[in-house]
Amino acid sequence: xxxxxxxxxxxxxxxxxxxxxxxxxxxxxxxxxxxxxxxxxxxxxxxxxxxxxxxxxxxxxxxxxxxxxxxxxxxxxxxxxxxxxxxxxxxxxxxxxxxxxxxxxxxxxxxxxxxxxxxxxxxxxxxxxxxxxxxxxxxxxxxxxxxxxxxxxxxxxxxxxxxxxxxxxxxxxx
Amino acid sequence: xxxxxxxxxxxxxxxxxxxxxxxxxxxxxxxxxxxxxxxxxxxxxxxxxxxxxxxxxxxxxxxxxxxxxxxxxxxxxxxxxxxxxxxxxxxxxxxxxxxxxxxxxxxxxxxxxxxxxxxxxxxxxxxxxxxxxxxxxxxxxxxxxxxxxxxxxxxxxxxxxxxxxxxxxxxxxxxxxxxxxxxxxxxxxxxxxxxxxxxxxxxxxxxxxxxxxxxxxxxxxxxxxxxxxxxxxxxxxxxxxxxxxxxxxxxxxxxxxxxxxxxxxxxxxxxxxxxxxxxxxxxxxxxxxxxxxxxxxxxxxxxxxxxxxxxxxxxxxxxxxxxxxxxxxxxxxxxxxx
Numbered sequence: 001x002x003x004x005x006x007x008x009x010x011x012x013x014x015x016x017x018x019x020x021x022x023x024x025x026x027x028x029x030x031x032x033x034x035x036x037x038x039x040x041x042x043x044x045x046x047x048x049x050x051x052x053x054x055x056x057x058x059x060x061x062x063x064x065x066x067x068x069x070x071x072x073x074x075x076x077x078x079x080x081x082x083x084x085x086x087x088x089x090x091x092x093x094x095x096x097x098x099x100x101x102x103x104x105x106x107x108x109x110x111x112x113x114x115x116x117x118x119x120x121x122x123x124x125x126x127x128x129x130x131x132x133x134x135x136x137x138x139x140x141x142x143x144x145x146x147x148x149x150x151x152x153x154x155x156x157x158x159x160x161x162x163x164x165x166x167x168x169x170x171x172x173x174x
Numbered sequence: 175x176x177x178x179x180x181x182x183x184x185x186x187x188x189x190x191x192x193x194x195x196x197x198x199x200x201x202x203x204x205x206x207x208x209x210x211x212x213x214x215x216x217x218x219x220x221x222x223x224x225x226x227x228x229x230x231x232x233x234x235x236x237x238x239x240x241x242x243x244x245x246x247x248x249x250x251x252x253x254x255x256x257x258x259x260x261x262x263x264x265x266x267x268x269x270x271x272x273x274x275x276x277x278x279x280x281x282x283x284x285x286x287x288x289x290x291x292x293x294x295x296x297x298x299x300x301x302x303x304x305x306x307x308x309x310x311x312x313x314x315x316x317x318x319x320x321x322x323x324x325x326x327x328x329x330x331x332x333x334x335x336x337x338x339x340x341x342x343x344x345x346x347x348x349x350x351x352x353x354x355x356x357x358x359x360x361x362x363x364x365x366x367x368x369x370x371x372x373x374x375x376x377x378x379x380x381x382x383x384x385x386x387x388x389x390x391x392x393x394x395x396x397x398x399x400x401x402x403x404x405x406x407x408x409x410x411x412x413x414x415x416x417x418x419x420x421x422x423x424x425x426x427x428x429x430x431x432x433x434x435x436x437x438x439x440x441x442x443x444x445x446x447x448x449x450x451x452x453x454x455x456x457x458x459x460x461x462x463x464x465x466x467x468x469x470x471x472x473x474x475x476x477x478x479x480x481x482x483x484x485x486x487x488x489x490x491x492x493x494x495x496x497x498x499x500x501x502x503x504x505x506x507x508x509x510x511x512x
Contacts, residue, residue, distance in 0.1 A: 013180055030180030030222060033209070053210050054277060066250070066279040072209045073280065076180060077202060077224050120276065127275070129254070130507075138507040141410035142274020 013076045019044070020088030028075050035059045035070040038085060046086035046115045050144075057143035060116035060123075061085045067123035069142075086115035089122060097163065098122050101156035109147030117143045121157045125164050133158060175212050179221040183228060186353055186387060192223045194355040194383025201225055201385055203246060203282040206273075207289040215299050216290075216306055230284075230387055233257065240392035242351075245284030245385070249339065250275065252283060262391055263503065264400040264421055268342035270506045271404045274411050284386035287340060287350065287366065290377065291333035291441075292413055294318065304330045305374040312374075320479040321415065324487070325440040325471075331374030332477055335367060335442050336413050342402060344443035345419035345435035348391050354384030367442030374441070394431065396421030401497035401504050404437070405490055409509045414438035416487045418494035424458045434470060434495070439487060446470055458499040460492065467491035 012027040019042065028037065035052070038044040038061070047070060050058030054069040061070045062084040090096035098118050101107070108114045120143045124130055130139045136157050137150070145153065183189035193199050198220030202208060211217035230244035233255055241261065243252055252258055253269035269278065290296065295303045295313040302311035314322050314332050322332040340363075348363040367378050380386075404417035417437035423430040432453050436444040449469045456462045467488040474484045493511060497503055504512055 011179065029177075031175045031177060031212075053213065054206060057274065057276060060276055063280075066248075067276050068280045069206075069276045072206050072277075074202065074205060074209060074222075074224075077205065077226050079182070124275070132507075134509070135507045138410055139275055142276045 015076050015079050017075070017078060017080075018082040020084060026075070030074060030076045032075050033071055034061070034063075034073040034075045034078060034083070037075045038070060038083075044085050044087050048112055048115055050113065050116075055144070056113070056116075057120060058113050058116040060119045060143065062119060062123060065123075065126070067120050084119075086119055089118065096122065098125070098156070098160050101160045102153070105152045105156040105159070106149075107152040107156040108145075108149050113143060113145045113147075117145065117153055121153070121160070124157065125161055130161070136161070176215065176218055178219050180224065181221065182224045182226075186228055186230070186385070189223050189225050189228065190353055190355060190383055190385060192221075193385060196221055197382065199223055203285040204248070204280040205285075206277050206281045207285065211290060211297075214297055216297060225385070236390065236392060238392055239395075240390060243283050243389045243391070245282060245387050245389075247283050249273070249278040249281045249283070249286060252339075253278065261395045261397060262342075262346060263397055264346060264402060264419055265339065265342045265391070267400075267503060267506055268338045268402040268417075268419055271402055271414075271417070272338035283339075283389055286337055287343075287386055287389070288378070289337060292336045293322065293333040296333060305333055305370070308373075308375045315477065318479065319477040321413070321438075322477055322480050323440050324474040324476055324480060324483045325436070325444050326369045327441065327475070327477075328370045328372065328374065330372055331370035331441065333370065333374065333441060334438055335377070335440070336438075337443070338402070338404060338414065338417060338437060340367070341417055341419045341435045341437035341443045343389065343391075344445050345421050345433040346391055346396070347393060347433075348389050350386055351388040351390060352380060352384045353387050354381055356381075358387075360390075363443075364445055364447070370441045377441075394421075394423065396423070396433065399424055399498045399501055401494050401502075402506075403490055403494040403497060403504045403511065405486065416483055416490050418487075418490050419443075420491070420494040420498040422458065422495070422498050424499060427457055427459075429453055429456050429458050429462070432466070434466065434491065436470070436487065436491070439474075439483060444470075458495075460496065463492045463495035463499075464488075466495060 048058040050056035054072045059070040130136045200219035230246040234242045253266045295301045301313045350361040400421040406412040419435040421433040432450045
């Protein structure tokens with residue numbers, strides 16, 4: 001809910017974003033977060049609102065290829081950016097290898113954190129800074145899972161990382 | 175979130191002019207702290223000046239072998255830049271000890287310097303807080319103060335500065351380049367952040383209308399003998415209870431030059447340059463390190479719940495100095511203290 005009672009007449013601002021490969025133009029109020037734009041206006045509800053304060057990672061998406069918390073980004077500040085959400089990684093008929101690995105390893109229980117975990121994990125593999133399991137755990141520390149599926153999440157990522165070393169994982173659909 | 179007006183600055187001078195002309199304006203870079211504070215109704219800017227299009231995204235070589243890091247370079251980019259990793263590994267390590275990959279990707283160099291305290295009362299507009307609402311009182315004094323300052327606090331504020339990166343920058347004697355209505359100036363890192371005194375609302379020494387444009391690293395790299403050792407309540411993704419950026423030059427088993435900056439213990443990264451010089455020429459061994467720790471903590475004062483930080487800090491300083499002296503810095507993904 002809006003805290004402001006002194007509502008200045010708020011100008012909207014033109015913003016151009018490429019979302020999951022599709023170029024879109026918007027006129028947005030400057031206080032709209034990327035997360036609220038995705039969920040509220042575009043119905044891309046795969047990206048979840050957990051804490052809305054950058055503490056849980058459920059809202060993780062890729063912005064110009066880098067994982068970020070979409071709750072802490074004002075959409076107007078991203079003019080020209082390419083956004084990839086969980087919907088842009090794979091489809092039920094054509095899952096991203098990380099989505100497949102999460103299924104195979106039972107890397108979730110309630111599933112609420114899963115889209116953020118998967119986006120974060122895909123970025124982790126691409127970044128290439130994690131090699132050992134303890135490094136995977138450290139590099140995934142921005143994604144909390146209240147069900148405690150961490151062990152299986154790390155298993156899923158390890159499997160995709162090993163496969164990626166043999167043959168690099170395809171890029172996110174763009 | 176409260177409503178605000180929004181402008182995108184195309185040049186630094188445009189951003190400075192907009193900032194200088196409007197005391198209610200705030201600059202938006204990565205947004206990881208400001209947007210959060212706006213959601214909590216702690217930050218209430220009347221207007222936002224978005225500087226994300228400004229050309230402050232490069233790390234440039236300096237003629238003296240140093241580096242100039244633009245204010246908009248992300249924390250991730252700094253941490254993994256091969257030149258930073260090779261010449262200033264202490265900085266790289268400290269950045270990787272903080273936040274999460276998602277936040278480091280969004281957070282900028284300038285923004286890291288300007289982040290606000292994580293004091294719970296500062297974040298809670300229903301409680302008095304001199305930093306948020308000058309003159310309203312300090313709820314942390316006599317309240318819940320486990321994470322609060324043991325050095326340099328005042329009767330008005332016992333908040334700590336939350337950054338890891340800034341602790342390393344303090345130890346490395348970085349220089350902050352700022353630009354304002356009066357032009358450009360350099361601020362030595364030790365003078366950039368301030369102690370709370372009777373003006374805790376002011377975190378730093380920037381004048382009205384001034385913005386950070388770069389951070390410069392010059393002089394000694396301390397690539398051989400350094401460490402960033404951070405202790406916190408969980409093993410990752412938490413603010414420091416106590417952290418130490420330690421660096422030294424050692425020759426024939428003796429300290430030639432010493433740098434120690436402390437995080438999580440004061441309103442700014444804590445350094446005592448006079449104390450550092452006093453230990454030059456002394457053996458680089460545990461007994462000296464204990465004296466250094468005791469000297470740095472001589473004025474420490476607990477607030478009750480954070481009393482434990484004083485003996486903890488002594489141990490962390492000694493341990494960090496041992497790591498630095500031995501040339502075996504803490505690896506941030508390894509959770510056992512080495």
